[in-house]
Amino acid sequence: MRALTWHGKHDVRVETVPDPQIVNPRDAIIKVTSTAICGSDLHLYDGVIPTMRPGDILGHEFMGEVVDVGRGNTRLKRGDRVVVPFVIACGNCFFCRRQQFAACDNSNPAYKADISQMLYGHHMCGFFGYSHLTGGYAGGQAEYVRVPFSDVGPIVIDDGMEDDRVLFLSDILPTGWMAAENCEIEEGDTVAVWGCGPVGLFAIQSALIMGAAQVIAIDHYPHRLELARKLGAKTVNYRNTRVYEALMEMTGGIGPDAVIDAVGLESHGFAPDNLYDYAKQSLRLETDRSHVLREALYACRKGGRVSVPGVYGGFVDKFPVGAFMQKGLTMRTGQTHVQKYLSGLLEMIRDNRIDTTFLISHRMPLEKGPDAYRKFAFEQNETTKVVLKPGMEARNG
């Protein structure tokens, strides 16, 4: 089959690799019809996530048709159309039973689990196509994928809703939703969202659905801010505006009740602390840049909530623990428990309460994968979301 593989910083290729097969009883093999590039794939593309190996197949947002099922899977059958969560979860362990699927104890292979256990004290669960920290599973930017524990994760789309409407159930829609849920929104709340990438935009949409009185979106790409405005958010462009002052003025001097860092470890911008982080990161003295997190903690009102869907991998310097403690903030974060949110969000898509298709700026054949990564990484204003279609003919040129 053809698959998009990682070979190093800013080097991805489409190559021919062996087709996957059923390995374990609960597996399924999915023929991919749509697969998206995630903002977090750019962290891999930029080479800032450790434990990648040349030849690893990328992609954790995908859907398609079931073409084979293991003998232990009684839920799926050949021909089912499914969206697959990026989180691989067994459904049986302590965490899965509590719907904390992204903390699954059993989906990261035993010897790979050592890496994240050493880094974080406890091992991570398995993800598709996201380094060997999370199991080294082959990803979905390919013609076929092996899906372990396929009787727990994939959700069947049985009413013919087109791919573009449901594909983002695999990651970014539940991630935006959980980011808003972690804000524990109350009546009259202002929620400030840093980062108007896909997750930020879905968090804005979710926060408004959950009853936020006002959502303030912060970014520097005019096009992305425009999308945020269309969803109903007020916008702040940090290139032109001092964010803390603006947030204070827009909330009657109180500050936002909840803040969302939808940016993560690769903060942009020319704030002094960010330049400091750039310098330390380039000298490998620090792994993550965290300007947004610092600013969010600083701006958040006393007793407010801090929600962090943005990805961090290692350590940050100058974490404002003083502001965190003295203001009595609450921080909630984590990889998304995708499986928990699937049926509810699918319902909302079906009822047209949530639209996800506005996000897609490009649809390209899988063969154009390397171009797609380049666009998404370097033309962020125009390229909001790229969907790769393995079935789509690659035109010449």
Next chain:
Amino acid sequence: MYRRHVRRSNGRALAAGVLGVVAGAAVLFAARNMMRGHRRIIEPEDAPRRTWRRKGRWREGVGRTITVNRPREEVYARWRDFASFPDFMENVRSVTPLDQTRSRWVVEGPAGSTVEFETKIVEDRPNELIAWESDENAQVRNSGRVSFRDAPGGRGTEIEAVIAYDPSGGAVGRMTAKLFQRGPGVQTRRELRRFKQLMETGEIATAASRPAASHG
């Protein structure tokens, strides 16, 4: 002006004095703590001995605890079935029961070789404990002690496995023991993880895309 100078220098002297006293106290306090640290070895302590900073001469081997979200009877029964060890123990090729208590093990040795030895169960308390020891003259002398207790709040079963290898049986024995213990505890931790996966999910997680070489 002059007066102020005097006062300031007085202030400085005072500050230096205070600092000196504080520093002295800190040194004394640290020294006292270090002395205590020495004594702590004989103080009662709830943490398993293998987690102590100072282990003394006594060696327990490699020990790990894991919680399996299954009833104790089921977990014990699976572990009592020695023949199924190769399912989750990476270096164990086969375990053949010879009678109620004796088994013959074939394990992977250095450079693709295999090492065989016999073990006998020295203690077996259903749903609580299984302990085995290898033959006196085994090439790789080893022993294992696995205990089972209910996890709190209905969270299943806590398994504590303590495995010890005695590398006294010649060069092959030493190398095999080393192979088994690469990174103290790593092998045991991985084996317990695989056991947990098998018990909780019915399969062992692997990132392999095809059936061959699917060892998790």
